[in-house]
Amino acid sequence: MLFADSLHLATRAITAQRLRSFLTLLGIAVGIAAVILLTSIGEGIHRFVLGEFTQFGTNVIAITPGKTRTGGAPSGLPSSARPLSLDDARALERLPNIVAVTPNVRGNAELSANGRTRRTLVSGVNANLPTIYKSTLQSGRFLPDEDEGSARAFVVLGPKVKEELFGSANALGQRLRIGGLQFRVIGVLAPKGQFLGIDLDDTVFIPAARAQELFNREGLDEINIAAAEGVPSAHVAAAIRERMIARHGREDFTIVSQEEMLKTLSNILGVLTMAVGALGGISLLVGGVGIVTIMTIAVTERTSEIGLLVALGARRRTVLALFLGEAVALSALGGLFGLMLGIGLAQLIHLAVPSLPVHTPLSFVLLAEAVAVAIGLAAGVLPARRAAGLDPVEALRAE
Numbered sequence: 348m349l350f351a352d353s354l355h356l357a358t359r360a361i362t363a364q365r366l367r368s369f370l371t372l373l374g375i376a377v378g379i380a381a382v383i384l385l386t387s388i389g390e391g392i393h394r395f396v397l398g399e400f401t402q403f404g405t406n407v408i409a410i411t412p413g414k415t416r417t418g419g420a421p422s423g424l425p426s427s428a429r430p431l432s433l434d435d436a437r438a439l440e441r442l443p444n445i446v447a448v449t450p451n452v453r454g455n456a457e458l459s460a461n462g463r464t465r466r467t468l469v470s471g472v473n474a475n476l477p478t479i480y481k482s483t484l485q486s487g488r489f490l491p492d493e494d495e496g497s498a499r500a501f502v503v504l505g506p507k508v509k510e511e512l513f514g515s516a517n518a519l520g521q522r523l524r525i526g527g528l529q530f531r532v533i534g535v536l537a538p539k540g541q542f543l544g545i546d547l548d549d550t551v552f553i554p555a556a557r558a559q560e561l562f563n564r565e566g567l568d569e570i571n572i573a574a575a576e577g578v579p580s581a582h583v584a585a586a587i588r589e590r591m592i593a594r595h596g597r598e599d600f601t602i603v604s605q606e607e608m609l610k611t612l613s614n615i616l617g618v619l620t621m622a623v624g625a626l627g628g629i630s631l632l633v634g635g636v637g638i639v640t641i642m643t644i645a646v647t648e649r650t651s652e653i654g655l656l657v658a659l660g661a662r663r664r665t666v667l668a669l670f671l672g673e674a675v676a677l678s679a680l681g682g683l684f685g686l687m688l689g690i691g692l693a694q695l696i697h698l699a700v701p702s703l704p705v706h707t708p709l710s711f712v713l714l715a716e717a718v719a720v721a722i723g724l725a726a727g728v729l730p731a732r733r734a735a736g737l738d739p740v741e742a743l744r745a746e
Contacts, residue, residue: 371641372681374634375722379685379715380692382624382631386711387693389620391704397613406446407479407605408584410435410570410591414599429595430566433495433555436473438594439572442586446573447475450495452558453568458551459524460512460532467508468550469525471558479573487519487534490554498554502530507548509535525553526561580604631722634681638674638726671724678723682716689715 412431436450452471457464474492476482482489489503502523509518518532530553539547559565574583584602592598690707697705 367641368677371634371637372677372684374637375631375678375681375719376634376685376688378628378631378634379682379719380689381626382628382715382718383686383689383707383711384692384696385623385626386620387689387705387707388696388703389616389623390708390711391697391706393613393616393620394706395704396616397609406574406576406578406580408572408574408580408587409603409605410439410572410587411568411601411603412566412599414601429599431570431600432566435591435594436567436570438590439570439587442583442590444575444578444583444586446575447478448570448572449473449475449479450555450567451569451571452555452562452564454558454562456526456561458508458512460521461514461516463512465508465511467505469558469561470550470552471555471561472552473555475573476552476571479571482539483537485535485537486517487532489534490552493554495554495556498556500528500530500557501533501554503534503536503552504532505536505548505550506538507546508551523551525551528557528561530557574604580606628718631718634678635722635726638677638723641677671728674726675720675723678719678726679716681723682719685719686712686715 410431412429431450433450436448439445440448449472454469455466456469457466472490473495474490477484477489484503485506487503490501491499493499502525504512504518504523512518512523513521518535521532523530523532536548536552553561555567559567572583572587574580581604584604587602588598591600690712693705693707697703
C-alpha cells in the first residue's frame, strides 16, 4: 500500500469520528499543557534564584569562623574556635589568584541624621567590597583604601537609607550618627534590589575596624574574597585553607565558594523542576489510557474493514502500521494543542503576576512533543497488533 493511501485511510478514520477523536487528543493536550505550565514555572524560578546569586559574580569565596561538621546546625554551645581577624584578611590578600579581600562585620544599629532616625543593617567592610560584590555608586565614592587601625569615620549609604534620612537632598558631606559614633557620608550606592529576602539597598557601610568598635567585637563575622576569573574555586580554596591552618594551627573555620553553592542549588532546583513536571505527567498517562480505549473500540468497529483489507492483499504489517499511525497522529495533534495551551497559560500567568518568573526552554517543548508521540505509539501497539492478527475470513463475517 502506498504511503499516500495509508495517510488517507488514517485521516479518514480520525475525521469520521470527530468528537471521539477530539476527546482523545484532548486528554493528551491537557497532560502536555500541565507539564509545560509546571516546568515553565519551575524553570523560571530556577533561573530567577540563580540570577539572584550570580548578580554578585560566581567567583566569590566566604570564610566563616568555626568548622561546620556533618551533623546539622551549630549546637549553640560555646566554641573554642579562634575568631577571624583583620590580620587574617590581610594575610589572604598576598595569596595568588586572589583579586580582592574584605573583612565583614555585621550588626543592626540606629541611625540618626537630618532630624530623622532609622534602624538598619550596618556592614563593616573595606575599600574592596565593590570589586567583590560588583556594586556601583550612584554618587560620591566608596570607602578609601586605608589602614584598618586608622580608618576615618566615613559611611556609604544604600539608596533606601539615603532616601529615608535625607530625601531628595544631597547627602554627601552630611553627618550621620550610628549608635554612639559620628560618621561623615561620602557616597551613595546604586540600587541593587533584594537578595533572598534581604534588602541590599537598606544597608550602610563603614570601615571594619569602626564596626568592631561600634558593636564591641574582637572578631569578624566573615571574610569575603574574589578569586581570579577562570581559576577553579577549589584551587583557590585549597590555598586559603593552607594559609589559614598555618595561622590558626588547625582548621577552625569554614570555606564556602559561590561556585559550589550555585552547583548544589542548581541541582536541587533542577530536581524540583523535574518533580513538578512529573506531577503534570500523570495527566499524560490518563491520556495514554484514553488512546488505548479508543483504538480498541476502533478495532472492534472496523473488523469487517480490516478483513476486507487483508483479503485484498494488504499485509498484516500494513494493518499494524495503519492503526499505529492513527494512534500516533492523535497523540501528536494532542501534543501540539497542549503545547500551545501550556505556553499560552504560562504567558498569561506571567502577565497577571509579573513577579512570578516563567520560562519555557525550547528543549522542554521538543521533549514534550516527543513524549506525546511516544505515548501514542505505546498506547496503539496492543490495539494495532490485535487488528493485524484478525483472521480475514472471520473478520469479513463480522457485522
